[in-house]
Amino acid sequence: MIIPFLLIVFVFSTGVEKSFEKMFYVGSFLVNPQLTKKTDDSVKTENINEYAMSENVVDNKFDTSFYAIPDDVLSLMKKAEKKYASAEKDGKIIEKDCSTHNATSEYNGIYVRNTTLEHDIDIPKYLKGKVYADIDEGEPSVLIYHTHTTETYELLDKGFYTNERSSRSEDSKENMVRIGEEICKVLESLGYKTIHDKTIYDKEYSGSYDRSFENVRKILLENPSIQIVLDVHRDAIYQKDGSKIKPVSEISGKKAAQITIVSGCEDGNVVDFPNWEKNLAFAVQLQNKMKNDNPTLMRPLLFCSRRYNMHLTSCSLVVEIGTDANTLDEAIYSARLFGVSLSEFLEDY
Helix, strand or coil, X not given: CCCCCCCEEEECCCCCCCEEEECEEECCEEECHHHCCCCCCCCCCCCHHHCCCXXXXXXXXXXXXXXXXXXXXXXXHHHHHHHCCCCCCCEEEEEECCCCCCCCEEECCEEEEECCCCCCCCHHHHHHCCCXXXXXXXXXXXXXXXXXXXXXXXXXXXXXXXXCCCCEXXXXXXXXXXXXXXXXXXXXXXXXXXXXXXXXXXXXXXXXXXXXXXXXXXHHHHCCCCCEEEEEEEXXXXXXXXCEEEEEEXXXXXXXXXXXXXXXXXXXXXXXXXXXXXXXXXXXXXHHHHHHHCCCCECCEEEECCCCCHHHCCCEEXXXXXXXXXXXXXXXXXXXXXXXXXXXXXXXX
């Protein structure tokens, strides 16, 4: 385990005196102070991904603890090693780079999978569209919740799965709550106040979106400062032979679960979704930011004929981090990367 330390640095800017700042943490990860949000009009924020924090990590983007398996996950892994030591191998887990898989259009490296019935997607148009987010740094601006709260991941990277391990759990140490916690931790450390709704909505799968809708609407009424609403899930991809697909990319020498942003629209039987184009502009521009920071982290943006409660705000999205074939550690790593890029994206708002 890396022991945190303090480092004093000089920050220079034209027309201002020298100032001293301590290094701060993304969660528990040491990060250069020049990467923080600007503290006065003369000091501009730099891209966190341009800085090398350690000589021990490929690409040196962060302190080595950013890449380490969290202690709580290590504990779960050790227990799983014993519990499933003699478990049956019920199917293969196949690693696959899905960064362009099933894309129907592409523009400057932004891949989109359009499954709608009536809409084409003009990527350049939505790249230029207004994002309706007015961030108040003193109030909560981001809400993260999980309609399918109990979705889980593999704990061990073995290349196979066993049916003895369930793909769902109410244990927040290993379901989607753990992933949401990681995103919130990063955002909070970078100056954005968050609300993390940890309610389990899918004890019964049917009706889970109706239940999350009611509570999210209540949270939004109580917290009108919230601009960004993210329903964080994981996906599941199966093949006919029973094998599972694990969408994965190696980033800075570590496996990351690939991420899908989902944006819906009015289409066919989907109605009462007047703000869908505002959401789509947010989705396309966030996809572009993620692609620029980590080119293979994202799967194609899924543009579909669904609401999924995204009609509640103008910056509401579903975010799927990996599948049930990815490991919890891979998903947590991707959640960290996602949180850093999202925080940088929001600096313009």
